[in-house]
Amino acid sequence: xxxxxxxxxxxxxxxxxxxxxxxxxxxxxxxxxxxxxxxxxxxxxxxxxxxxxxxxxxxxxxxxxxxxxxxxxxxxxxxxxxxxxxxxxxxxxxxxxxxxxxxxxxxxxxxxxxxxxxxxxxxxxxxxxxxxxxxxxxxxxxxxxxxxxxxxxxxxxxxxxxxxxxxxxxxxxxxxxxxxxxxxxxxxxxxxxxxxxxxxxxxxxxxxxxxxxxxxxxxxxxxxxxxxxxxxxxxxxxxxxxxxxxxxxxxxxxxxxxxxxxxxxxxxxxxxxxxxxxxxxxxxxxxxxxxxxxxxxxxxxxxxxxxxxxxxxxxxxxxxxxxxxxxxxxxxxxxxxxxxxxxxxxxxxxxxxxxxxxxxxxxxxxxxxxxxxxxxxxxxxxxxxxxxxxxxxxxxxxxxxxxxxxxxxxxxxxxxxxxxxxxxxxxxxxxxxxxxxxxxxxxxxxxxxxxxxxxxxxxxxxxxxxxxxxxxxxxxxxxxxxxxxxxxxxxxxxxxxxxxxxxxxxxxxxxxxxxxxxxxxxxxxx
Amino acid sequence: xxxxxxxxxxxxxxxxxxxxxxxxxxxxxxxxxxxxxxxxxxxxxxxxxxxxxxxxxxxxxxxxxxxxxxxxxxxxxxxxxxxxxxxxxxxxxxxxxxxxxxxxxxxxxxxxxxxxxxxxxxxxxxxxxxxxxxxxxxxxxxxxxxxxxxxxxxxxxxxxxxxxxxxxxxxxxxxxxxxxxxxxxxxxxxxxxxxxxxxxxxxxxxxxxxxxxxxxxxxxxxxxxxxxxxxxxxxxxxxxxxxxxxxxxxxxxxxxxxxxxxxxxxxxxxxxxxxxxxxxxxx
Numbered sequence: 001x002x003x004x005x006x007x008x009x010x011x012x013x014x015x016x017x018x019x020x021x022x023x024x025x026x027x028x029x030x031x032x033x034x035x036x037x038x039x040x041x042x043x044x045x046x047x048x049x050x051x052x053x054x055x056x057x058x059x060x061x062x063x064x065x066x067x068x069x070x071x072x073x074x075x076x077x078x079x080x081x082x083x084x085x086x087x088x089x090x091x092x093x094x095x096x097x098x099x100x101x102x103x104x105x106x107x108x109x110x111x112x113x114x115x116x117x118x119x120x121x122x123x124x125x126x127x128x129x130x131x132x133x134x135x136x137x138x139x140x141x142x143x144x145x146x147x148x149x150x151x152x153x154x155x156x157x158x159x160x161x162x163x164x165x166x167x168x169x170x171x172x173x174x175x176x177x178x179x180x181x182x183x184x185x186x187x188x189x190x191x192x193x194x195x196x197x198x199x200x201x202x203x204x205x206x207x208x209x210x211x212x213x214x215x216x217x218x219x220x221x222x223x224x225x226x227x228x229x230x231x232x233x234x235x236x237x238x239x240x241x242x243x244x245x246x247x248x249x250x251x252x253x254x255x256x257x258x259x260x261x262x263x264x265x266x267x268x269x270x271x272x273x274x275x276x277x278x279x280x281x282x283x284x285x286x287x288x289x290x291x292x293x294x295x296x297x298x299x300x301x302x303x304x305x306x307x308x309x310x311x312x313x314x315x316x317x318x319x320x321x322x323x324x325x326x327x328x329x330x331x332x333x334x335x336x337x338x339x340x341x342x343x344x345x346x347x348x349x350x351x352x353x354x355x356x357x358x359x360x361x362x363x364x365x366x367x368x369x370x371x372x373x374x375x376x377x378x379x380x381x382x383x384x385x386x387x388x389x390x391x392x393x394x395x396x397x398x399x400x401x402x403x404x405x406x407x408x409x410x411x412x413x414x415x416x417x418x419x420x421x422x423x424x425x426x427x428x429x430x431x432x433x434x435x436x437x438x439x440x441x442x443x444x445x446x447x448x449x450x451x452x453x454x455x456x457x458x459x460x461x462x463x464x465x466x467x468x469x470x471x472x473x474x475x476x477x478x479x480x481x482x483x484x485x486x487x488x489x490x491x492x493x494x495x496x497x498x499x500x501x502x503x504x505x506x507x508x509x510x511x512x513x514x515x516x517x518x519x520x521x522x523x524x525x526x
Numbered sequence: 527x528x529x530x531x532x533x534x535x536x537x538x539x540x541x542x543x544x545x546x547x548x549x550x551x552x553x554x555x556x557x558x559x560x561x562x563x564x565x566x567x568x569x570x571x572x573x574x575x576x577x578x579x580x581x582x583x584x585x586x587x588x589x590x591x592x593x594x595x596x597x598x599x600x601x602x603x604x605x606x607x608x609x610x611x612x613x614x615x616x617x618x619x620x621x622x623x624x625x626x627x628x629x630x631x632x633x634x635x636x637x638x639x640x641x642x643x644x645x646x647x648x649x650x651x652x653x654x655x656x657x658x659x660x661x662x663x664x665x666x667x668x669x670x671x672x673x674x675x676x677x678x679x680x681x682x683x684x685x686x687x688x689x690x691x692x693x694x695x696x697x698x699x700x701x702x703x704x705x706x707x708x709x710x711x712x713x714x715x716x717x718x719x720x721x722x723x724x725x726x727x728x729x730x731x732x733x734x735x736x737x738x739x740x741x742x743x744x745x746x747x748x749x750x751x752x753x754x755x756x757x758x759x760x761x762x763x764x765x766x767x768x769x770x771x772x773x774x775x776x777x778x779x780x781x782x783x784x785x786x787x788x789x790x791x792x793x794x795x796x797x798x799x800x801x802x803x804x805x806x807x808x809x
Contacts, residue, residue, distance in 0.1 A: 235633035235634070237631065237711075237713075238631035238632075238636075239627075239633065240623075241623040241626055241631070241712070241716070242623070242628070242639065243623075243624075244623055245620050245621045245624030245683055246624065246639070248616075248620045248679070248683055249643075249646065249683060249684070252676060252679055253646050253654070256654045256657035256658045256680070257654060259661060260656060263656070263660065322542070326539045326543050327543070329539060332539065332540075332543075338543050341547050341551065342546065342550060344550050344551070344554060345550055346791070346795070347784075347787075347788040347791040347792060348554070348784055349740075349743075349783070349787065350743075351743035352780045352783070355763065355766055355776060356553045356556070356557055357553065358766075359568035359766065360568070362568065365567075366568065367553075367556055367568070367572055371572045373572075399549070399550070399553070407795075460653070462744055463743060463744065467763070481653070485655065495656060495660060498656045499656055499657065502654075502657070505653055
């Protein structure tokens with residue numbers, strides 16, 4: 001900021017800039033809404049003119065499709081089907097539809113049917129293309145015209161910029177006079193934007209804008225904006241560095257997250273959304289009329305998920321720690337080779353692991369059943385009962401997940417000072433006592449965060465459940481994330497239910513993270 | 527040092543390690559066997575030794591052509607590379623400055639920012655699958671690589687922020703302090719001193735981010751419906767679909783797709799463990 005500028009002018013201009021950016025956003029939204037209404041009216045008028053041109057036997061220009069469509073006649077081969085033919089000079093005698101027909105035939109046919117039923121009309125096509133169709137009854141059929149897609153009118157930036165410039169001048173004048181007039185200047189300058197807003201968006205928008213300007217003026221007079229700006233200025237560098245990632249996360253993560261939260265309050269059937277309030281949550285949490293032993297009951301799925309997470313984390317930690325303890329023995333040979341081979345499952349992409357194990361469990365003669373056969377046991381039809389299918393999932397996920405815990409445990413063991421063991425040995429401690437009083441207390445705090453992380457991974461282990469058991473039998477081995485997926489993509493696109501599931505999954509995870517980290521923190525420090 | 531253990535304890539340790547190692551290797555060997563053994567069935571015997579050797583599965587995998595005559599495997603591999611590389615580039619570019627700010631500056635809201643990046647990283651993208659699907663549908667980005675890149679960036683950015691912050695934390699601050707004394711601004715410090723020093727960290731982060739996107743299956747399989755837009759995981763999964771399972775093709779595909787990233791993983795894995803646990807301990 002240059003020293004020559006009067007004090008007070010800078011902050012007022014800054015307030016004005018903030019208000020202007022906000023107003024510009026509001027004005028843009030209002031303008032787009034207004035423009036859409038206007039386009040709608042213009043396209044319909046255009047379609048009507050074109051249709052009456054067709055009625056008079058003229059060929060209108062600048063249209064997508066047009067013609068006089070005859071009355072519906074039964075198809076010669078299938079009398080329950082109705083056919084319509086083009087009449088008049090243009091394309092006369094061609095039947096609508098058929099293998100080589102242009103895509104607009106369907107629009108013409110539907111418009112003719114609608115006109116027969118309800119008389120002349122003009123409407124926008126509901127396909128989002130911005131085309132309008134108009135139809136009027138005429139001699140020998142229905143005259144129909146379909147317009148080309150609407151081209152948007154240019155945004156009148158000049159008007160907005162003019163209002164902004166005039167407002168800036170008023171705000172600056174107020175700031176130069178100083179004192180109370182500073183806030184007044186900002187208020188009047190911001191209020192100017194209400195004028196273009198009134199033209200496009202009506203009274204409500206301009207009142208909102210004026211109220212916004214008044215609020216900014218008040219905040220400016222009270223000195224709040226100065227304080228916020230001072231904070232922003234002091235940490236200018238940090239915030240500037242942070243901005244790209246934060247903005248990207250705002251767009252890429254916060255938007256879908258909020259959309260997901262909102263969608264949970266809607267029901268989606270046959271492509272249409274209806275607001276249903278808390279009905280999805282009520283249906284899910286009440287079990288939706290299904291018994292507690294029914295895989296469609298949320299509580300059943302939650303139970304399976306908790307069991308799944310607990311079983312896997314226990315096995316991961318148990319196996320990982322046992323292997324790490326084994327690998328740490330000083331007399332062990334081939335340590336490096338063991339370590340390299342044992343972390344192999346971590347290196348393999350999880351979807352490939354899941355598919356391999358699915359193949360091994362599948363069928364009467366799968367690899368697992370062949371192994372069982374080799375040791376004289378009867379083969380098992382793994383995916384036809386809950387317990388065996390669940391076991392198959394757990395085996396797969398244990399195979400896939402223990403190396404992470406093993407590596408973390410190895411790291412934790414490395415950090416235990418060797419002299420502790422030597423001292424214990426001198427004091428005559430047994431192997432179990434050394435493990436209980438030295439190894440465990442050191443291992444606990446190091447493993448705790450890994451356990452929280454691992455439990456969240458397992459809770460969300462979509463690939464294993466989806467690819468190995470695929471929920472068989474009858475969806476009973478599904479966990480929450482795969483069940484949510486099925487609501488969205490396999491049970492008639494119940495997107496609302498799936499979104500509500502997503503919200504509930506988020507809440508469960510949030511609770512677990514908060515309490516999980518509490519438990520981690522409570523762990524006594526070594 | 528502790529003395530040698532009893533023979534029983536030593537035998538038990540070796541037996542346990544060998545048993546688990548065998549259990550780890552067995553499925554991998556079965557896949558290798560299936561890739562070079564003729565036939566579409568997965569395994570008709572428990573033995574991991576192939577009865578006959580053929581290159582037919584690899585030939586079929588690499589030679590399959592789509593409706594328009596392009597080589598499908600090449601096209602899917604290209605899709606995978608583009609999606610993963612673009613997501614990585616977006617992730618690194620957008621996150622390196624933020625990671626530096628979180629590592630070096632103190633400002634209000636820093637803890638909140640750190641925690642939110644961590645939380646977003648821990649809650650996997652599967653949870654956002656449906657809203658992303660609806661949004662991409664509205665934007666007309668379903669079935670397009672651009673949409674997939676945006677989706678992968680949701681995972682890549684928080685991961686890159688956390689991992690890079692770890693690397694920046696480990697860099698000595700003295701060089702920057704000296705530069706500040708000489709009048710360099712934060713941006714100059716970052717571009718001239720920190721970025722060149724953190725080059726290995728940037729490379730490792732980029733590679734991990736790339737591998738994550740390369741191995742992603744469910745998003746790609748949900749968003750990509752057109753066979754020409756598949757990525758490699760979708761191709762591999764579809765080769766053992768519900769109605770026609772060709773395990774030979776699957777095994778060949780699995781080997782071709784995952785051996786490069788596995789090699790990469792082995793080279794880089796010691797960096798990964800440090801980053802993961804450091805992040806979670808501090809969070």
